[in-house]
Amino acid sequence: MADMVAAGMRPTQVIVAATSNGAQFLRMSNTGTIEPNNSADFIVLDANPLDDMTNTRKISSVRSSYK
Secondary structure (H helix, E strand, O other), X not given: OHHHHHOOOOXXXXXXXXOHHHHHHOOOOXXXXXXXXXXXXXXXXXXXXXXXXXXXXXXXXXXXXXX
C-alpha cells in the first residue's frame, strides 16, 4: 500500500482500492463497505494510515465477520 502512495495515489484512494474496489471486482456485494446488512472483517490500527500508509502495519487487533 505504501508503494501505491509512492507511485502517486492519495492515501484515501489506496484504502478504497484495498477494500471496496476489491470487493466489487470479486462481485462480493455484501462486503467491502460499511453499510447496513454487510458483513465485515476489519483491523484496528495504532496509528492513522492517512498520515503515513506504513501505519497499516501497526495492527492493534483484528475483528472478523462483524455485521
